[in-house]
Amino acid sequence: MKKKILVAVDGSVYSSNSLDYLIRLFRQDQNFSVDLLAAVSTCCGDQSWMSDIDTQRTESTVVLQRKAKATRYLKDAKSRLMRNGFPEEKITTFAHGSDEGITNSIYHFAKENMYDSLLVGRRGVGRVGEMLLGSVSSDLVKKCHEIPLWIIDGDVTSTxxxxxxxxxxxxxxxxxxxxxxxxxxxxxxxxxxxxxxxxxxxxxxxxxxxxxxxxxxxxxxxxxxxxxxxxxxxxxxxxxxxxxxxxxxxxxxxxxxxxxxxxxxxxxxxxxxxxxxxxxxxxxxxxxxxxxxxxxxxxxxxxxxxx
Structure with a gap:
């Protein structure tokens, strides 16, 4: 039976740890497919005025730069999976822009597309850091009940x-x-x-x-x-x-x-x-x-x- 996993990537070492986790466990599973998602905030900040004077501009320079970075992150993540045994046809990439925040963007994307699970890497900031600053992973723990949530902390080597x-x-x-x-x-x-x-x-x-x-x-x-x-x-x-x-x-x-x-x-x-x-x-x-x-x-x- 086919299994479809959504993996949130952001180009960080924590994102790489998540990919390595998948590689160790599932690279030989022919029924396993991976969708890579880079969530991009489309909040324009102080450059939003540029779209008012330039009718050809639909997005701010900041947002375009974010999407360019997201595309690079997705390309690198896909290459990492392919180098380690995942067939190219089993990998799909998405740069998803949203003005609702990174956590909500990931959550709603996963929920709307009915994935078998959502995987995110944790930054390991600890309990105090999460209480003061918040994090994508801790927010997803609170929000994501409809889809199984996989939280990867650090380098997980045991299967x-x-x-x-x-x-x-x-x-x-x-x-x-x-x-x-x-x-x-x-x-x-x-x-x-x-x-x-x-x-x-x-x-x-x-x-x-x-x-x-x-x-x-x-x-x-x-x-x-x-x-x-x-x-x-x-x-x-x-x-x-x-x-x-x-x-x-x-x-x-x-x-x-x-x-x-x-x-x-x-x-x-x-x-x-x-x-x-x-x-x-x-x-x-x-x-x-x-x-x-x-x-x-x-x-x-x-x-x-x-x-």
Missing amino acids: RFLLAVHTCTHSLMAADHLAFILQNNPKAEIYIYHSLAAFGSTPPAETEEFHSKWGARWCDKHLDVGTCLYKAHSQILVENGISEERIVELPPRRGIHPSHDLLRQAKRHNCGTIVIGRRPRVDKGLLGGVSDRTTKNAQNMAIWLVG
Whole structure:
């Protein structure tokens, strides 16, 4: 089955890290295609007056310069992918101009074109920097719930995945997304793990909540509510061509906060990517939920947020 990924590029080292991440994982996947997007702000600033006196000018010099840079970034990114095994026909480039801001431009482009996932590199400014200055990646974490969001921090070299599981529908949706992306991938290694929160926990979903997606018959056979759906998550992976030998079930453990525990387990088992199913948009308070805090504290790691 074909998979189509949107990658935001800006010519930075963080953008290059994102491309290298794709290369390590998917260059041999014939069903994998990549759309490269360079979002360009068309806010004219103090040169907007030039279009009033020059009727032939439709964009300011600043905007034209931004688009020229974006075109170079896209060309370099495409060449990088092609040099490392991606066929040219599997790569498409877009320089997308918008006056709504870079984050909104990327988000709306991804949403309108219904991509299987959106990938962005993180600048690694840390929690304080993000709170004071904001960043494209942190803003996308807040906005992008309709499309799985992949956040790449630093140089991610491991091809192992840590799948965070819980007794809820969005957790199985994360497994479903992971299974689809890694479908028939002979190198995929997935560690299934449930982190026990020391201070409270989300109550498990009712069995009927899973029926609309997976059906009552499948749920009756595979839905192991009493063991945090370890069996159900594994079953979804196996049904999509991932061999049982490449699936490892780690025993649940208790930590101060699940986000720190997930990061610790990922490092312990040399997993380069953590996959998390997150709840629909809700107010999670100042500190955020598990997915938010895991993303903020990840270093040299990729976080996939599904839901």
